[in-house]
Amino acid sequence: MVSQDQIQVMKAALPYVPPSGQRFLSVMAKMMELQNTISLFSKPRGEMSICAVENEKVEPLEMLQDIRRFCNGPTQERIDSLINTLVMVQILELSQDNNNT
Incomplete structure (x- = not known):
């Protein structure tokens, strides 16, 4: 839910980028995931409640x-x-x- 295709492509490309670029791409991917996470939780409850266990007894x-x-x-x-x-x-x-x- 927080990692889009473009983020996965960036992560997959990391080994092929020079070390100086690896740090930048890695931080950028994490920042994009953080933005997506914040966006998910700022929306109405509907989207995240799909993943939640509310009325069931959790084992x-x-x-x-x-x-x-x-x-x-x-x-x-x-x-x-x-x-x-x-x-x-x-x-x-x-x-x-x-x-x-």
Whole structure:
């Protein structure tokens, strides 16, 4: 939503530009994305509410799995640990429910 085709082209061209131009193009691309983000949030709620989860119950496990796709390295490992912990808690809760019935 914030990155148009021309911004993606600029990013793809970065390795082919001299180092002095890489800094300029990179900053310019980020500034354009920031302008697009500001523009999105200054418009009526309709466009951004498409992406929002409002009336649904947000499941932490699902949210973490979605976020994990955009991480790597140590951050991804921390999220994996959180996911594993949540799964273990769910298993314990299920086993307690089964023991109580």
